[in-house]
Amino acid sequence: MPTTRTSTLPAYVKTRFLIISDTHSASPWQNTTNEDAAFRPPLPKADVLLHCGDLTMIGHLTEYEKTLEMLEKIEADLKLVIAGNHDISLDEEYYDRKGQYMHRWNGYDQALPMKAREMWTGDKAKRAGVTYLEEGAHRFTLRNGALLRVYASPYQPEFCDWAFPYFRNQDRYNPSHQCTPNAVPIAENPIPDFPNIDVMMTHGPPMGVLDATRMGEHVGCEHLLRAARRCRPRLHCFGHIHEGWGAQKVQWNDSDELDIKIGNHFEVAHAIEVDNATMGEERAATVDISQGADNAVEFGKETLMVNASIMTVQYKPWNGPWLVDVHLELAK
Numbered sequence: 001m002p003t004t005r006t007s008t009l010p011a012y013v014k015t016r017f018l019i020i021s022d023t024h025s026a027s028p029w030q031n032t033t034n035e036d037a038a039f040r041p042p043l044p045k046a047d048v049l050l051h052c053g054d055l056t057m058i059g060h061l062t063e064y065e066k067t068l069e070m071l072e073k074i075e076a077d078l079k080l081v082i083a084g085n086h087d088i089s090l091d092e093e094y095y096d097r098k099g100q101y102m103h104r105w106n107g108y109d110q111a112l113p114m115k116a117r118e119m120w121t122g123d124k125a126k127r128a129g130v131t132y133l134e135e136g137a138h139r140f141t142l143r144n145g146a147l148l149r150v151y152a153s154p155y156q157p158e159f160c161d162w163a164f165p166y167f168r169n170q171d172r173y174n175p176s177h178q179c180t181p182n183a184v185p186i187a188e189n190p191i192p193d194f195p196n197i198d199v200m201m202t203h204g205p206p207m208g209v210l211d212a213t214r215m216g217e218h219v220g221c222e223h224l225l226r227a228a229r230r231c232r233p234r235l236h237c238f239g240h241i242h243e244g245w246g247a248q249k250v251q252w253n254d255s256d257e258l259d260i261k262i263g264n265h266f267e268v269a270h271a272i273e274v275d276n277a278t279m280g281e282e283r284a285a286t287v288d289i290s291q292g293a294d295n296a297v298e299f300g301k302e303t304l305m306v307n308a309s310i311m312t313v314q315y316k317p318w319n320g321p322w323l324v325d326v327h328l329e330l331a332k
Contacts, residue, residue: 013146064120082202200236
């Protein structure tokens with residue numbers, strides 16, 4: 001009789017993510033001689049690069065070109081990018097309303113949103129290995145065989161009338177039957193329930209998680225926090241609040257109750273400790289949340305939250321990227 005062979009492939013494969021945000025057209029190569037900056041070359045190689053928005057200062061094509069040149073030099077098999085509130089020409093509705101004012105001194109072009117989108121979805125982006133993500137859920141089969149399920153959104157609560165805004169009483173992330181009580185449901189691409197997403201990429205942070213300004217005010221989104229508890233991804237990365245740079249592992253509250261206080265969405269939040277000297281040497285803050293690791297995340301119960309803002313609050317590109325190891329399911 002022929003011998004029956006069974007697959008020895010594991011159910012999961014370890015996958016490395018390099019996470020950055022809020023680069024604002026800066027490059028690690030401008031810090032080549034600055035040993036105090038963790039954001040300097042060579043950045044670590046990864047399976048997946050994630051950029052969580054604010055690619056530019058104010059959405060000019062020349063700024064996008066600089067960012068694409070920077071991303072092209074980073075070694076990663078897949079490079080996923082979303083916009084942020086500073087990338088004003090990637091928000092066509094916003095640019096139609098306010099582009100002429102924002103670019104009043106230099107570079108106003110009614111066709112700029114079309115040109116910007118073409119840049120991020122056309123040949124230049126392909127040459128850089130970049131995939132630009134619109135709001136919604138996306139699936140990828142990685143070169144290492146893993147299945148990656150991502151939810152992406154460039155939106156955040158209205159912030160000084162910049163791009164991709166919504167009002168704080170509007171719930172952009174939960175469907176109407178799961179909407180925050182007394183909020184206005186506006187979700188066009190609601191965040192899926194657990195277990196359908198591995199990684200959430202949003203420009204803005206959830207309320208109470210790495211979202212404090214230098215004045216101590218928490219400016220994240222309560223609706224995003226509620227949706228993250230529903231979704232329970234392995235990893236949720238964002239930026240927007242430069243001084244919020246860091247990472248926390250949160251353990252979710254298992255309650256299905258909608259009307260819950262903001263502080264009760266998770267049971268525990270542990271800050272990930274970072275050694276600045278090691279981060280400087282390795283050009284990244286490293287954390288392993290794969291199965292069996294000291295900081296392992298239990299899918300469905302815990303999430304690693306990462307604010308990956310490269311810029312400091314003074315707009316210096318000195319903060320380190322985050323290098324995160326995650327176990328993902330093998331693609332079938």
